[in-house]
Amino acid sequence: MFYDLLVHVDLPDESRFVMALGNINNYLAALNGEPCTVVLLANGGAARFLARKDNAQTEALLLYTTPSPPQPSATRLPPSSCKKKQQGGRKRSLV
DSSP, rough: OOOOEEEEEOOOOOOHHHHHHHHHHHHHHTTTOEEEEEEEEOOOGGGTTTSSSSSSHHHHHHHHOOOOOOOOOOOOOOOGSOOOOOOOOOOOOOO
């Protein structure tokens, strides 16, 4: 009897990748040698866990998939502080 398994990982979180490998290992252990096909699909940020550590492509992949630190957001002012102040005095005519 054949059993098939597909495990998908796409986050750059090493603990999730290790958990996926552990799940595959547990699955294979439960089959007691029965033939099966296992596919590990690692894309997005998880692809870096399958790359070799000694080449330029891996360095580029790590730069691409490593999340950048959060950027400070602009401070939003309450709507009441955005109103224009009315200026007193005479109005000037441009004509």
